Amino acid sequence: MTPSPPRLRPLLAQFDFACERLLGRLAGPVTDSGDGTDTEVEPLTDDEYFWEPVPGCWTVRRRADGPGPRAAFLAGGGPWGRDAAPYPHPWPPPVTTLAWRLSHLTEMLVLRADHTAGSRSATRDEHPVSGDAATAIEAFRTGAAAWRQALLGADDPALDTVGYCAYPYGSDAEEPFLDIVWWVNQEVLHHGAEIALLRDLHRAHRQA
Numbered sequence: 109m110t111p112s113p114p115r116l117r118p119l120l121a122q123f124d125f126a127c128e129r130l131l132g133r134l135a136g137p138v139t140d141s142g143d144g145t146d147t148e149v150e151p152l153t154d155d156e157y158f159w160e161p162v163p164g165c166w167t168v169r170r171r172a173d174g175p176g177p178r179a180a181f182l183a184g185g186g187p188w189g190r191d192a193a194p195y196p197h198p199w200p201p202p203v204t205t206l207a208w209r210l211s212h213l214t215e216m217l218v219l220r221a222d223h224t225a226g227s228r229s230a231t232r233d234e235h236p237v238s239g240d241a242a243t244a245i246e247a248f249r250t251g252a253a254a255w256r257q258a259l260l261g262a263d264d265p266a267l268d269t270v271g272y273c274a275y276p277y278g279s280d281a282e283e284p285f286l287d288i289v290w291w292v293n294q295e296v297l298h299h300g301a302e303i304a305l306l307r308d309l310h311r312a313h314r315q316a
Contacts, residue, residue, distance in 0.1 A: 110263065112259070112260060112262075113262070113263060113264040113267060115264070115267055115286060116259065116262065116267060116286070116289065119286075119289050119290060119293055120256070120259055120260075122293050122297075123252075123255075123256065123259070123289075123292070123293050123296065124256070126293065126296040126297050126300055127252040127256075127296060128140075129300065130248075130296065130300040130303065130304075131245070131248070131249060131252075132149060133149060133300070133303065133304050133307065134149075134151070134152045134210075134241075134245050134248075134303070134307075135149075135151050135152065135245050136148065136149035136150055136151050137149065151241075151242075151245075152206075152241040152242075152245060152307070153241060154240050154241050155310075156206060156241065156306075156307060156310045157205075157206055157207045157210075157240065157241035157244065158205060158207055159205060159206065159306070159310050159313075160203075160205055161203065161205075161306065161309055161310075161313070162203050164176075164177040164178070164202060164203070165202060165203050165204060165205050165208075166178075166179055166190075166191035166192075166202040166203070166204045166205070166208050167190075167191060167204070167205040167207050167208050168188055168189070168190050168191075168205070168207040168208060168211055168237055168238070168239065169182060169188065169189060169190075169191065170187060170188060170239070171186075171187055171188060171189050172187075175189075175191050175192070176191045177202070178193065178198040178202055179191035179192060179193055179202075180192065180193040180194060181193070182237075183215075183232055183233075183237070184211070184215070184232065184233070184235050184236060184237035185233060185234045185235055185236055185237070186236045186237060187239065188236075188237040188238065188239040189237050190207075190208055190211045190212065190215075190237050191204075191208065205306070206303050206306045206307070206310075207238075207241075207244065209299050209302055209303055209306075210238075210244050210245075210248055210299075210303060211237050211238065211244065212299065213248060213251070213295065213296060213299050213300075214238075214244070214247045214248045214251045215232065215235050215237075215251075216251075216292070216295060217248070217251035217252055217254065217255040217292070218230065218235060218247075218250070218251040218254060218255075219231075219232070219235065219275055219277070220255060220258070220273055220275045220280075220288070220292065221251070221254035221255045221257070221258045222254075223273055223274040223275040223276070223280070224255075224258040224261075224262075224272065224273040224274075224275075224285075225257065225258035225261050226254075226258075228274050231276075232277065252296075255292065259289065262285060266285055267284065267285050267286040267289075268284050268285070268286065269284065269285055270282065270283060270284055270285075272284075272285035272288075273285055273288050275288075278291075
């Protein structure tokens, strides 16, 4: 395979680090503590996956139960869905559960991979939403691998091509591909940090 363009390599390395750290934080048995040492981590439980730190959270729900507070519908396909609403979204934004955040990340990675190097036909309506922690972690792992594979197929001219990724739920059609790669990285980084914090808060709540 042709080596990745020099401009892409640091972003690819950042993506790999962010995904590895998030997966370690979710599944264990250890995660990078940030200082080069490993910290033991218990695998995410279903209780944590669905934990609502405040009333009125947006989360992942059985489709038969309908959407939650201030949500208009359940996004995704299959028996589970993720609370959602059309633009303009509710303000202030609802607090979202770990399940919601992980589902959002996974959907973004899977669909952007498809609209970059796949069929370019995947939709939110068909994307499965995971109803348990273990399945959700594996779905994220698969989505991250798919997006990484799509990145490996991008040559240097592709990085400057507007609309190289045809993902229909963002500004991809108006942005150079390199900007989309940067955006995906910051999504994984900031939602990954939120997920790690929710794990910490759940542990403290359980011990209180």
